[in-house]
Amino acid sequence: xxxxxxxxxxxxxxxxxxxxxxxxxxxxxxxxxxxxxxxxxxxxxxxxxxxxxxxxxxxxxxxxxxxxxxxxxxxxxxxxxxxxxxxxxxxxxxxxxxxxxxxxxxxxxxxxxxxxxxxxxxxxxxxxxxxxxxxxxxxxxxxxxxxxxxxxxxxxxxxxxxxxxxxxxxxxxxxxxxxxxxxxxxxxxxxxxxxxxxxxxxxxxxxxxxxxxxxxxxxxxxxxxxxxxxxxxxxxxxxxxxxxxxxxxxxxxxxxxxxxxxxxxxxxxxxxxxxxxxxxxxxxxxxxxxxxxxxxxxxxxxxxxxxxxxxxxxxxxxxxxxxxxxxxxxxxxxxxxxxxxxxxxxxxxxxxxxxxxxxxxxxxxxxxxxxxxxxxxxxxxxxxxxxxxxxxxxxxxxxxxxxxxxxxxxxxxxxxxxxxxxxxxxxxxxxxxxxxxxxxxxxxxxxxxxxxxxxxxxxxxxxxxxxxxxxxxxxxxxxxxxxxxxxxxxxxxxxx
Numbered sequence: 081x082x083x084x085x086x087x088x089x090x091x092x093x094x095x096x097x098x099x100x101x102x103x104x105x106x107x108x109x110x111x112x113x114x115x116x117x118x119x120x121x122x123x124x125x126x127x128x129x130x131x132x133x134x135x136x137x138x139x140x141x142x143x144x145x146x147x148x149x150x151x152x153x154x155x156x157x158x159x160x161x162x163x164x165x166x167x168x169x170x171x172x173x174x175x176x177x178x179x180x181x182x183x184x185x186x187x188x189x190x191x192x193x194x195x196x197x198x199x200x201x202x203x204x205x206x207x208x209x210x211x212x213x214x215x216x217x218x219x220x221x222x223x224x225x226x227x228x229x230x231x232x233x234x235x236x237x238x239x240x241x242x243x244x245x246x247x248x249x250x251x252x253x254x255x256x257x258x259x260x261x262x263x264x265x266x267x268x269x270x271x272x273x274x275x276x277x278x279x280x281x282x283x284x285x286x287x288x289x290x291x292x293x294x295x296x297x298x299x300x301x302x303x304x305x306x307x308x309x310x311x312x313x314x315x316x317x318x319x320x321x322x323x324x325x326x327x328x329x330x331x332x333x334x335x336x337x338x339x340x341x342x343x344x345x346x347x348x349x350x351x352x353x354x355x356x357x358x359x360x361x362x363x364x365x366x367x368x369x370x371x372x373x374x375x376x377x378x379x380x381x382x383x384x385x386x387x388x389x390x391x392x393x394x395x396x397x398x399x400x401x402x403x404x405x406x407x408x409x410x411x412x413x414x415x416x417x418x419x420x421x422x423x424x425x426x427x428x429x430x431x432x433x434x435x436x437x438x439x440x441x442x443x444x445x446x447x448x449x450x451x452x453x454x455x456x457x458x459x460x461x462x463x464x465x466x467x468x469x470x471x472x473x474x475x476x477x478x479x480x481x482x483x484x485x486x487x488x489x490x491x492x493x494x495x496x497x498x499x500x501x502x503x504x505x506x507x508x509x510x511x512x513x514x515x516x517x518x519x520x521x522x523x524x525x526x527x528x529x530x531x532x533x534x535x536x537x538x539x540x541x542x543x544x545x546x547x548x549x550x551x552x553x554x555x556x557x558x559x560x561x562x563x564x565x566x567x568x569x570x571x572x573x574x575x576x
């Protein structure tokens with residue numbers, strides 16, 4: 081009996097001027113959790129799109145499902161063959177109900193004039209029961225937490241009788257507790273015989289559930305390894321072609337204060353926040369999800385308002401009512417949600433980099449100078465090593481790490497004195513993480529003040545010169561970088 085659900089042979093994909101994949105070969109067994117890992121730009125997303133019929137592989141590539149060679153011309157054909165994908169954005173209809181999101185696709189496939197709404201609800205209930213999720217079928221999905229929205233996306237896959245569910249960075253927006261629930265659910269789904277292709281950069285989570293690891297690097301197939309025959313250190317080396325370490329580096333900070341915040345408050349979000357930021361300092365801010373970190377920084381940047389308190393830049397009191405005020409005062413902000421808040425995905429790399437600083441590339445009469453526009457974008461593409469180095473490429477076609485670099489480039493183009501960066505490496509591979517960490521240190525060495533919000537404790541410990549811990553909208557602890565430990569931070573974040 082053939083226990084292999086999916087086998088791919090010699091899968092390659094070439095775009096104009098770019099070889100995205102080259103001769104990838106591996107198989108996935110029935111009921112197997114198979115981890116697909118690699119740096120951003122390694123070819124993972126391209127491979128997913130080939131398996132779901134969005135892209136067609138180059139000539140010579142073969143896909144076998146249950147031992148039979150298949151051609152997947154579109155997403156519907158892929159789904160009919162038992163392959164379902166859950167993307168990072170879940171692709172749900174937020175204004176529709178739970179039942180409609182889960183079961184409506186089945187009715188659409190039947191191509192009938194009228195929907196069998198009783199069947200939609202019945203199938204939705206069956207799928208929710210499979211994953212032990214007790215929720216009102218009539219609840220609009222937009223009212224659910226991100227974790228529950230993800231459960232709805234999984235239930236939708238199961239109701240379509242998927243034999244292989246591809247999960248693309250499924251824990252990127254989840255808290256630790258929500259992640260535990262998801263990993264338990266994956267193990268339960270696995271026992272039903274459904275296979276999981278799990279795409280993630282979080283190796284610790286992968287080792288909890290994965291049976292097998294397949295590694296891609298620069299579009300090339302590096303190898304497939306049983307989980308019990310490999311460790312995290314070896315995987316990282318395979319992914320990046322070199323050993324990677326998160327090193328804590330002691331830096332000398334000056335005495336000049338760039339930013340001072342006094343008693344900043346916003347009802348329901350944060351209260352009596354006071355701290356300072358020195359020139360050339362990297363100030364890490366951490367805490368559990370919902371601690372008020374992002375809300376506090378959004379208020380300082382003018383994206384939202386605050387009720388009371390004072391903000392000083394270089395000892396001068398300022399009032400920030402909106403983001404325009406922040407930019408005038410040389411404050412830049414890289415948001416956590418880079419795709420929705422940091423980028424215009426359908427626009428080019430060039431357009432995104434210059435969008436916050438059009439005055440710099442325009443004449444005194446407001447006319448754009450296209451030569452300056454191109455040079456500005458090209459300079460940041462080169463400085464930040466954005467790949468591919470094509471300023472006319474749509475930003476949505478970049479890997480997560482390179483999209484993050486574009487957002488950073490957009491912010492640095494405004495020549496800020498203070499850079500606020502929220503979850504700088506969320507959803508980014510280990511190699512790109514170290515590149516961004518090095519970049520933050522270089523910017524600080526040049527005198528920029530950096531505030532880094534992060535839930536990744538190894539990152540906070542490695543990069544920060546000083547660390548503030550928040551809990552329930554208040555600062556509960558402060559540590560110099562070399563004095564902090566994961567235990568001391570967790571204590572202030574949860575117990576204090």
